């Protein structure tokens with residue numbers, strides 16, 4: 001529940017819409033109760049009229065029509081304003097969540113899978129809408145109606161007020177509270193297992209070809225089916241618990257009705273209450289329990305909303321590893337890079353970089369080579385401040401990286417990482433990410449420099465060609481070159497290139513190094529590569545060994 005309360009500020013922003021929905025749901029419920037009560041009173045009184053007693057038919061018949069009309073309108077209005085406010089609330093929650101998430105990226109929780117993160121950002125956020133629409137609203141409306149009806153009973157049939165008040169109170173407060181307590185485990189199991197099922201589906205789709213070729217599809221299906229079975233078991237447990245709760249509510253309704261009937265008949269015999277009024281009250285009691293059965297259905301959703309809220313606050317409150325300085329120093333003009341005695345290790349493991357020293361002058365082109373897994377990409381991550389060294393200092397233009405605003409630091413560098421993505425958009429849109437105001441000529445120049453200009457020119461739609469999800473409609477090598485073109489297009493004065501020639505044949509590779517030398521003149525280049533670098537491509541080649549550069 002505490003996790004759900006963390007969202008109260010966002011709920012408060014939609015207070016007006018939610019309050020209108022609440023008022024209208026109250027009116028709808030009250031009209032339903034009044035409709036049935038008046039009908040009972042009306043029908044009984046009419047029957048007695050035909051037995052010779054005088055009764056004004058017009059008032060109750062107008063009331064019946066009036067209540068049914070008000071009920072329809074109120075229900076419609078409640079749905080309209082409730083859903084409108086809820087959709088706005090979901091939009092606010094998503095905005096808030098993204099705002100909290102970005103400074104925390106990359107999330108250091110290495111157990112979190114992409115599928116799980118997607119699940120949190122979609123299904124878990126959606127689960128929160130139910131918190132108001134199906135739980136808080138109906139419970140509040142039921143409590144108000146129950147209190148009003150108890151007060152009316154206290155006035156007209158005091159003995160029944162106690163029986164009804166207690167039964168109704170138990171049905172709308174105690175039973176739901178008991179259901180929340182007993183179904184918490186099942187609710188959170190549903191959310192966790194549904195997320196695991198979504199992640200498994202995503203993995204299965206992405207790795208389908210490999211899993212099929214390695215003959216591992218059967219195992220994957222078996223694991224997925226285990227997850228699905230566990231999910232349906234958790235859902236079954238929740239359904240059983242809510243079945244018991246629904247039974248409890250019906251039993252309490254029966255007790256309230258039978259008790260009120262018993263006490264009402266005694267009052268009738270003692271001529272303390274009119275027959276038609278008694279029938280009207282009994283039917284109103286019956287109608288009021290309609291609210292309590294809605295609550296049981298709602299509360300089952302509330303337990304999943306609580307579990308979803310916990311998962312959302314877990315990512316929203318994750319510690320921020322890389323913090324922007326309170327008063328950043330402006331980016332200097334001279335962007336010399338200096339690393340002094342830098343030590344870096346992942347998660348307290350063995351150091352990847354060990355007292356590493358490096359100085360790169362502005363405009364200098366440096367290549368870093370070394371065996372796989374030695375720490376070259378980690379060094380680039382430190383330069384971009386995607387990770388922090390445990391000791392030593394990294395300066396840009398003589399200023400410590402932590403003293404620079406993150407956005408200044410990151411706009412001064414363009415990165416081509418080993419897994420730079422292509423987005424499901426046109427080639428030009430993918431390139432313009434690096435420089436939104438780039439002219440078409442600049443796009444072609446970058447494509448030519450990356451050795452893919454001719455390929456794009458030959459496409460029927462040229463720059464407007466869609467590359468598909470993760471660049472599926474182009475080959476891996478072509479995708480890599482498009483990413484390279486994007487990096488070259490960036491106006492950043494420092495280019496960090498991690499294996500830029502992956503996917504290029506040797507001729508294209510040599511041509512690329514030649515182009516890089518010319519295209520990046522005046523810009524600093526740090527090039528990480530396993531490829532043989534032709535003479536004259538860079539000013540210096542450094543080898544990484546034992547966590548140091550030589």
Ligand SMILES: Nc1ncnc2c1ncn2[C@@H]1O[C@H](COP(=O)(O)OP(=O)(O)OP(=O)(O)O)[C@@H](O)[C@H]1O
Pocket residue numbers: 346347352371372373374375376377378379418
């Ligand atoms: N996020 C991470 N968490 C823990 N260890 C990591 C992480 N990323 C890399 N490592 C480890 O740090 C070491 C250096 O990795 P890094 O990617 O920097 O090497 P590299 O020289 O760039 O390798 P390659 O040439 O294969 O790209 C490796 O042993 C790797 O297993």
